[in-house]
Amino acid sequence: MPSAGPRSVVIELNAVLVALIDDQPQVLTLEDGALLPSGPFEGDHPTLQTGLRAWVERQTHHPLGYVEQLYTFADRYRTDAASGRRIVSISYLGLTRERSMKGEREPGWRSWYRYFPWEDWRDGRPAVVAKLILPKLGKWIDDARDAAARRARRQRVEQCFEQGAWNDELTLQRYELLYEAGAVPEAGRPRRPIADPVPGDAMRYDHRRILATGLARLRAKIKYRPVVFELMPPDFTLGQLQRAVEALAGRPLHKQNFRRLVDQQGLVEETGTVAAGTGGRPGKLYRFRREILLERALAGTKLPLARAE
Amino acid sequence: MPSAGPRSVVIELNAVLVALIDDQPQVLTLEDGALLPSGPFEGDHPTLQTGLRAWVERQTHHPLGYVEQLYTFADRYRTDAASGRRIVSISYLGLTRERSMKGEREPGWRSWYRYFPWEDWRDGRPAVVAKLILPKLGKWIDDARDAAARRARRQRVEQCFEQGAWNDELTLQRYELLYEAGAVPEAGRPRRPIADPVPGDAMRYDHRRILATGLARLRAKIKYRPVVFELMPPDFTLGQLQRAVEALAGRPLHKQNFRRLVDQQGLVEETGTVAAGTGGRPGKLYRFRREILLERALAGTKLPLARAE
DNA sequence: ACCTCTTATGCTCTATATGAGCATTAATGT
């Protein structure tokens, strides 16, 4: 296909490992939060998935509930500093059950909202949006070269951040928008340094972008596949479950409707016991009905189908 | 992350290029249909996408409307015959506009239903399902080692092929099921040869699997993003559009509802002219409203949201 | 000119899903 001869390339793996700890979506990091766990491609496993799974379980001593390939990044600016060889990075999303040793924080786990403060709308629109992000993007809009570009930029900003129709799945688009507007730094990319970045922790290389990819993927996924349960303890109340979904989606849900949904889908079954005192009426405990993973395949359709004959 | 040292790896690119020709979804192949277009990783383009795009446009002399990364395959059995080096293959899905030089068939374009005859339900359930596939899978179910395994297999077969609830997006799952059941051959994988495979052309290496991945992705995609238009000529009738979607989804659609959907979404606008005589009342011509690509971002949500405040 | 065929279009109806809100009930812990 392309004509150039093969050239030396380094393959690395990156993992976005997610767990829920105290109603916060946490992601495993290294180097004081600056890196995602990553390492060279391992040739000894039959598949990348099993290699990744083995590695993670060795590190965290917890089984990986769910693994999914995210994306393969191979842009030119991704080159190894030492050898100058191009880096191709294959990234994965992994879900693991929380452990919550109550206080004994696992080192390395960070709330992903530290990296993306503007993504947490659980208590309404975060202040940072109106106070810092929108002004900055407003300026970026004005800086467009002509009226048409200005219009396009405005439309993009509105889509990404508008109050009325906040779309939680646009995490990556928002990050990319902020990046283009020069509002977040990203090492290793051909950009001048940023004077006053929008709040939120940065990461080295493009790891923050990979994280945004994982976040977006997970937010989309929970809406049509029961993956939340991979993050839950075996038994849980519907309240806990709701808070888990809210933590991931970054927005509040309607309690009654949430229950109705879970119920109708037959996702859970009662264990027969109730939760310990969490202050208030204790909820019934439920467990995930693993059978439904078999029963119902993927969902899906938005097409006006004709009769099945 | 993994411990083994870096090892020599070959990276290759694979492309699933789709076009619609005469109401058939066609895919570009090489070697008499046995291979997907592929080649070594090219280091000279800033991103993989641009590299791929340039290559395709050079080959087909047609612009690539839409490109999306599919998946990165890196299983152990994928090794280069000559060097023994492991092959990592990054695959892409690309959509290009049909050209339909009326008769002068472009070489290399094949209907994807040649590879997956059981996926075309436009005229009801294909005979091959009841006649060959289900019996074969029935035998596979019976061959399970114990009752539990038998039950699991049965459930899987039902999900994949059941008449009532045919899910067109499960293309890849179906292919994998047939593969596991020993009903389709796949070179390069650790499997004994198949005696009497189910009808459908095979491909070399795992290219047929990559194709199935592309098909599944595209079928899922058309339901929430207006990508069909990348396959259509500039002007088209709603009838043509419907046939295009049907070709991709592999199932018949309800005509009136299809129109209602297209209309409500504001996807198209009339050109003011009508189609030439195709036998029957000529339909109005429409064109895709490119603006909506900007207007509406991705769709999406299945969560019981609380008020937006 | 007339008749038959093939599409294109307009509308209606029903079941279900989704977003919201009101009203109760049941433990906790002080």
Add this chain to the structure above:
DNA sequence: ACATTAATGCTCATATAGAGCATAAGAGGT
């Protein structure tokens, strides 16, 4: 007991999806 905090049970309005009936408008043959 009583205020508090959750958990539950229901009802309503609107939007959407799956189906089907009826009509309109050219094409093509007789």
